[in-house]
Amino acid sequence: MTTGTRAVKMRLYCSKTSPYSRKVRMAVDELGLTDAVEEVLVDPFGPTQEFLTANPLAKIPTLVNERGDALPDSRLILEYLASRYPGLTPLPRGLRRWEVLRRSQLADGVIDAAVATVLEKRRPEGIRYTPWLDRQAAAIQRALDALNTEASFLAAERPGVCEITCGAALAYLDFRLPYLEWRKNRNALADWLGAFQQRPSMQRTQPSPQ
Numbered sequence: 494m495t496t497g498t499r500a501v502k503m504r505l506y507c508s509k510t511s512p513y514s515r516k517v518r519m520a521v522d523e524l525g526l527t528d529a530v531e532e533v534l535v536d537p538f539g540p541t542q543e544f545l546t547a548n549p550l551a552k553i554p555t556l557v558n559e560r561g562d563a564l565p566d567s568r569l570i571l572e573y574l575a576s577r578y579p580g581l582t583p584l585p586r587g588l589r590r591w592e593v594l595r596r597s598q599l600a601d602g603v604i605d606a607a608v609a610t611v612l613e614k615r616r617p618e619g620i621r622y623t624p625w626l627d628r629q630a631a632a633i634q635r636a637l638d639a640l641n642t643e644a645s646f647l648a649a650e651r652p653g654v655c656e657i658t659c660g661a662a663l664a665y666l667d668f669r670l671p672y673l674e675w676r677k678n679r680n681a682l683a684d685w686l687g688a689f690q691q692r693p694s695m696q697r698t699q700p701s702p703q
């Protein structure tokens with residue numbers, strides 16, 4: 494009979510195409526936690542009861558941690574993992590903290606607008622709302638212009654929450670909205686992603702159909 498205790502694995506409800514899920518999957522990889530986190534692939538639009546019990550909002554990613562608490566948002570999960578496990582560049586203290594959080598929020602906003610675009614385009618053509626799509630595209634372009642002017646602050650080594658969010662956002666544009674040609678006139682951001690994409694955490698979390 495085995496008397497040893499086995500560490501409880503965390504469970505990550507996620508998909509291999511969701512950019513929010515990718516943020517968490519990258520962080521798990523960067524933190525060397527792949528053996529400690531079991532990925533449970535779910536479709537938030539066809540959810541299982543088990544997933545709905547973990548997250549009544551039916552959104553991925555959701556992380557059920559070692560204590561059984563379900564964390565229902567990528568930013569929250571990244572904060573949780575970064576506070577418990579060493580490996581990511583921590584948020585700076587003082588005023589620089591808000592600069593990093595501001596940039597991360599812009600990148601999260603790019604993901605929000607890109608996901609909204611993808612969902613709108615899934616509606617039958619006759620009931621797609623073009624002004625809404627135009628609004629999302631314009632928001633993406635403006636936010637990328639802002640990030641491009643600040644790309645020198647993004648690290649290629651030992652990423653933090655901001656780099657992970659930017660990497661997931663830009664790679665999602667390549668995956669779902671390539672027609673936006675986001676690299677045009679944004680060399681700094683394009684160069685940064687080119688280097689960042691070589692990281693194993695980016696390579697191992699490439700989108701794939703489930």
Ligand SMILES: N[C@@H](CCC(=O)N[C@@H](CS)C(=O)NCC(=O)O)C(=O)O
Binds near residue numbers: 538553567568
């Ligand atoms: N703010 C959330 C957004 C999560 C989110 O919207 N995920 C999408 C998948 S890419 C989802 O689950 N959508 C289902 C829905 O909106 O009902 C986060 O950062 O985790």
